[in-house]
Amino acid sequence: MIKIDYLLLVVGMGLVTYIPRWFPLFFLSRRQLPTWFIEWLDLIPAAILSALISHQLFTAGEPRQLEFFQPKLWVAIPTFLFALKTRSLVGTVLVGMLLFWLTGKFL
Amino acid sequence: MIKEDRVNISIAIKEGVKAAWPICLGYFPIGFAFGILAQKAGLHPLEIALMSILVFAGSSQFIAVSMLNSGAALFSILAATFMVNLRHILMSSSLAIYLRHTSRRFLSLFSYGVTDESFAVNLTKFREGHWHRYQGLMVNHVSNAAWIGSTIVGGYGGQFIPAGAFGLDYTLIAMFLCLLVFQLRGRYHIITAIVGCVSAILLSIMIPGNAYVVIASTLAATIGFALQRYARKRGTGR
Numbered sequence: 258m259i260k261i262d263y264l265l266l267v268v269g270m271g272l273v274t275y276i277p278r279w280f281p282l283f284f285l286s287r288r289q290l291p292t293w294f295i296e297w298l299d300l301i302p303a304a305i306l307s308a309l310i311s312h313q314l315f316t317a318g319e320p321r322q323l324e325f326f327q328p329k330l331w332v333a334i335p336t337f338l339f340a341l342k343t344r345s346l347v348g349t350v351l352v353g354m355l356l357f358w359l360t361g362k363f364l
Numbered sequence: 365m366i367k368e369d370r371v372n373i374s375i376a377i378k379e380g381v382k383a384a385w386p387i388c389l390g391y392f393p394i395g396f397a398f399g400i401l402a403q404k405a406g407l408h409p410l411e412i413a414l415m416s417i418l419v420f421a422g423s424s425q426f427i428a429v430s431m432l433n434s435g436a437a438l439f440s441i442l443a444a445t446f447m448v449n450l451r452h453i454l455m456s457s458s459l460a461i462y463l464r465h466t467s468r469r470f471l472s473l474f475s476y477g478v479t480d481e482s483f484a485v486n487l488t489k490f491r492e493g494h495w496h497r498y499q500g501l502m503v504n505h506v507s508n509a510a511w512i513g514s515t516i517v518g519g520y521g522g523q524f525i526p527a528g529a530f531g532l533d534y535t536l537i538a539m540f541l542c543l544l545v546f547q548l549r550g551r552y553h554i555i556t557a558i559v560g561c562v563s564a565i566l567l568s569i570m571i572p573g574n575a576y577v578v579i580a581s582t583l584a585a586t587i588g589f590a591l592q593r594y595a596r597k598r599g600t601g602r
Contacts, residue, residue, distance in 0.1 A: 259411055266438055267411075270428060271418035273446040277453045279475035285460035286471060293589075300556045300588045301458045302487050303547040304581035305451065307557040308564035309480055310540045312576070315565045320572060323565070332534065333541060340542040349545075350386045353538025358531030 328360040373498055380502020383489060387481045387503070388510035390535035394422055395511050399518015401426065405433045409519035416512040421479065423574060424448040425515075448574045454581060455483040462490035466497055477504025481536060484543045491546075556588030 290298075314333050317324035324330075336353040343349070395416075402412045407429070419425055424445040431441045456478055463471060474497070482504045489495035489503075548554050563583050567576035 259408070259414065262438070263407075263411055264414075266428070266432075266441060267415045267418045269438065269442045270415070270424065270445045273442055274419050274421050274424060274449045274452075275476060277446075277449055277451075278456050278478040279472060281453055281456035282460050282463060282471045282475045282478070283468065285457055286463045286466065290461070293593075295461060296592070297585055297589045298458045298461060300553060300585040300592075301454050301581060302484070303544065303553045303557045304560040304584035304588070305454060305480075305577065306484060306540055306544040306547060307560035308577050308580040308584065310537060310544065311561040311564045312568035313537060316568055321569050323569065329534070329537065333537065336538050337541050337545070340545040344542075344545065346386065346539065346542045349542035350389070350535055350538045353534045353541065354531030356531070357534035357538075361531070 328357065328364060332356045332360055376496055376498035376502050379499045381506050383485055384503045384506040386535055386539045387485060387507040389532060390481065390539060391507060391510045392514045393532045395514025396518035398422065398425055399515040402429045403519045405429050407519070409516050412519040413512060413516050416515045420508055420511060421449055451577045452478055454578065458487055459483065463497060470497065474501055474504065477508050479507065482507055484540060488543055488546050552588045552592040555591060556584045559587050560584035
């Protein structure tokens, strides 16, 4: 039913996805990491999160282009401020969804 | 030790589901969209399920399906998948600090569920403390189930969910914004985030694909780290 070519593809994709996820966890968690490396890793989440969000907010299209005038970005400003003020994940998600939904309704 | 773990498992399920709900909510529309796209590319729901189970990585699954559609070779799809998911190396490295002294079996199971979203939620929780590794594992598996389920539903015809319904498309952005706020714990974290933001925008325009995430975040963390070190050396740190 499922073709062998497809099976090969998804198993291969599974492997190349799994290895980058598995390798550092498996090996780094068993050794004493140097302090500088831990300090560097401590900055990684802030770096990754801002990198993951920013292109969605500031670029659009394919190939991507700078785009400052999109609802995603406008909604992000009050949502970000709400998160800063309340530090509530649940609230931020709901506020973001509500504002984005309203922007879609009225624009 | 074993007893303690047993007690934790029932709490872990509850707490894990509680922490994973924004991820699930965000996965639904993306999962539906993927299912619809994959079905249009000629994949059977069973094949869609198989890919979601084995790969569990949204962006690379989208890329794979569109490459399949244009008749790309096996090797080039695998290479693209690998490139897109390289960023997980950084995430797993950050998580490793909080998963010391755990069994190899647990680590191997946990790493299956490391995604952008589960990483962001779990890392925040681990940092806050009182987050048991089983709670983390629950977050991974609950969001995994939501992803697999929504892609299958999409494959059977998820058109009944109108695009952009209830602001669902914004769930993950809002979640990331809030988790980013949690990460802004000091001057150098803020600098890192700003550098990450600006460099990601510039790089994402210059380079097609997803490689910009790895480059921008490595660059940002390194600049933030160097500035922190430099300031400390001059005695003005923190």
